[in-house]
Amino acid sequence: MARLNTTRTRDQELPKLSREICNRLLQDLERAKRPVLYATKCSLDNALYNHKVGFLTPGEKKVATELNVSSVKKMSRAIFFLEILLRNVETGGVNTKRELYYIAKGEIKHNSTLKPLDFADQDESDSSIDFICELLECYREDLNCFANDRGGQTFSQQLIVTETLPDGDVATIELSKLGTSPFQPKNRPQNLKLSTKKKIDFALIVESEGTANTLVANGFTKRHNCILMGASGVPSNAVRGWCKLIQDQLKVPLYFFGDLDAYTLQNIYRTLKAGSAASLIRNQDYSAPEVRFLGVLPEDIKKYDLLDYPVKENDAQEVRALKKAADALKNDPFFQDKKNRGLTDILNWLLKNKRRCEQQAYFTVDPRDPIMPEKIIVEKIKKGIFV
């Protein structure tokens, strides 16, 4: 069967590592010794942050899963899924989590002895996949399990992307020739090579993909040597990996432009810059530590007389975000780092004032000038008004 996807060295190690773990389990069982599996604990209480490293890294804590009557089902399911995933890795097959759920159901359907393993819903099969990733300390993308592409629509007049396809062919994508269509990075953008026709001054990541499209339609990328990208909310692995690639390969300054609220700051910007606690083991490849917070900043509200509004007390999501922000100030090592004091100040301001301001508020500055947001963004970059 033809290989559908190239694999990195790490991927080649995974089948070997898996077999080693399985062999160890089998040996323990042969000796009637209780096997124990150790996985990295992926949670905030095991997250470390050092601004010199730039992203959240795992601490010492491990989750030990001992084989006993209660865990035998979990382990059996994990080994069953590992077999399916290894088959994919070895043949280059690619699947989404949903597809893997159906593949697992199919295997069980055709083999009645596996019936006890049956998954009631996708959540159950997803947790088996996640458990395997924690055991092997890899990303699910390493096991050829990809999420649906979301976000990351990129526009530039200068950027050229070179992709080596699984069959060895090389595709060169010149973004300036795509017209109004954006370039969208795949789940594993690490395989791409970037080059430029001209020197690029900066890369701008906009929280709302709609606003990013508006800026492009109004000529942002024509007037500036830049890369403009829409994040579409909480950045997907593709967006995170893509930003990391731009940062590492092009060495251009990166700016994030989004709403001024607790959710954006902690869930979107923090994830883009330093990764998340849930993905401690993959933050290294999925975070861009050099990205800066361009705004909306609290001082922008006053300076540009932006339209802001109070956090609605009856909006559960907003109230929850504020509560989470208060927790983050106490427990999140990213916000506790001295280097991120500027961001901490913003969180404190949000908690104190209980107000929020959206990125689209820049359109209120001069309603008749469609490029006013662009002017403000560029002015802020030039004057260094960012955190």
Place this chain on the structure above:
Amino acid sequence: MAKASAKITTSSTAEYFSKNLQQVGFSSSVKAVLTTLKEAVDNALDACEEHDILPEVEIWVEKLGSGSLKNSDKIRIRVLDNGPGIDPEDIPKVFGEYLASSKFGRGRCSRGQQGIGISAATTWAQLTNATGARVVSKTKNMRKAVSCVVEVDIKNNRGNLKVKETIDWDRPNGTSVEFVIDGRIQLNGEAGLLNYLSGTTLVNPHLTLHYNLPTATNEEGAKAMERTTVERVSNVIPAIPDATEPHPHTMKLGEFIAHSHLFGRVKVSAWLKKGFSRVHEGTLKELVTIGGVKKGVLDKNVDAMNETEFKDLFTAIQNIPLMAPSTKSVLSIGEEALSKSIGRLGAVDFFSVVTRKPTICDFKPVEVEVAIARLEDKSIESESSVQVLRFANRVPLQFDKAACAIVQAIQTVNWRAYGLGQPKDALPLGPYIVAVSVVSPFIKFKNASKETVDASDELVEEIRRALIQAGQRLSKHIRREHKANELEEKIRHIEQFGPILVEGLARITQAPDSRKKKAEEGLLKLLGREARDAEAQLKDAESVLSAHQAKTKGAGTVVEGSDGVPVTIEADDDVIDVDTLVKGTGKEAAKKASKSSGGSAKGAPAKAPAKGAKASSGKKPKIIVSKKEKSKQAEA
């Protein structure tokens, strides 16, 4: 211009109730049938108990056709008892006059209290079918029975007899009352007749009940009647304790003065000591020293007291600390009787019963009893709420559940601690019956139809304590069962997943069969150890339960010998086996019982051995009875 005010008229009590029958339980067609039946049965049982007769009641409820009211049927309800019968001159008062009662304000734990219910049923029959209650009654002294129709003279609140005749009756004494009313028969559900009947039999272990209810529709479209008999499981007639004198702190000034009029010309000091409970010589001294009452007042004659003196005396006595009212006037069903009776609800796996000591709630003596049973019927969903049976003075309560003290108390208990599922602030879940009986000479009902017990904090707390005790006893069984399930689950897990795990590992590592086999053996060893641990835990749970049962085998329980002599078995705690209770009807059982208790057998007059073996035939439920029963039995 303002209209001249309308002429003020007065109405009779009967007139008031005839216009407000919804207040006394006739607010819907379904309730009308149930209330009528309930009132007739209550009267029958009260009468039997008053005259030391073991009640045997037969009930007929049948549909005769369409009713005169919209969406109603014409229903015939007949209740026949073996009670003492009613003197012919009392029949119009009993069935046709409101507030004419032998029980009103007596402070005894009888079912009926005010003398409203049965007259209201007669009124309902009269209003909907133009005929009152047909009564047949015979006392022991009468050669022939009296048959008549009683109607309520609504204008004058009087009962009128019609079609009075004397007839031959094949029984020495008893009463039959028959109503033809508009209503609807609902058999099942919380407000159903069957629920009422099973509740009534539960809290009246000494009752033999025959009921004739409609079942399947026959060829003519009418419902066929089916006769069911529920035999009594106890031959002990609960003695209704005599009322105690009123406690001064439970009275209002008006009542206080009115109470004095009952005593004629006696000295105030004598009146206080004789007419009230918890007032003695020391109290009188305190009235003078602490309350500031002049000594001369106490020496005065009661009928010579003026209003100011009464007021001063009343205020002084309210400010003096007195002992709480006596609890002697409450009656209890008893744990043993409840234990026997619970089998009549259906097949049960296990159950626990608790009789609390009488206590004072809101200055009224109250006794709470709880029975919790797990039904064998596995078709009952474990996710549905438990079935709650509420009783006030041994009368089932079937409406307005949410506001009732009993339901509120059940909801406040953390049933999860005893192994039952329970959503937050709700009834517990599972195939259980939770029966709670509140007995008091002064039950605070929320309404005249006596559907809900007022949820005062003290009463809710008292019920809650009883429930907690019952829950703790029940949890021993549930824990044992839980451990057994755990063991079964563990073994099933090992058998299911072990081979799959090893197979998967062997495939990934491409291990030979020899390794696979060895690993399988190792896995079984490993998981088998856990199964053995679970087995040990199960054994522990079983030994806790059996130790608990053994320790208390025959605790304070009356076992009837074949000669009908009850034998009280002394023991110090609360579990006895069903075999001892129901099967041990012979001398052997009595011997065995006395042997195990060190031979302390107490005699008391008794009838034939209990017929309650039905309750325990087939699978025998375990019965838990506490030592408090001992004192109750002694009283009985």
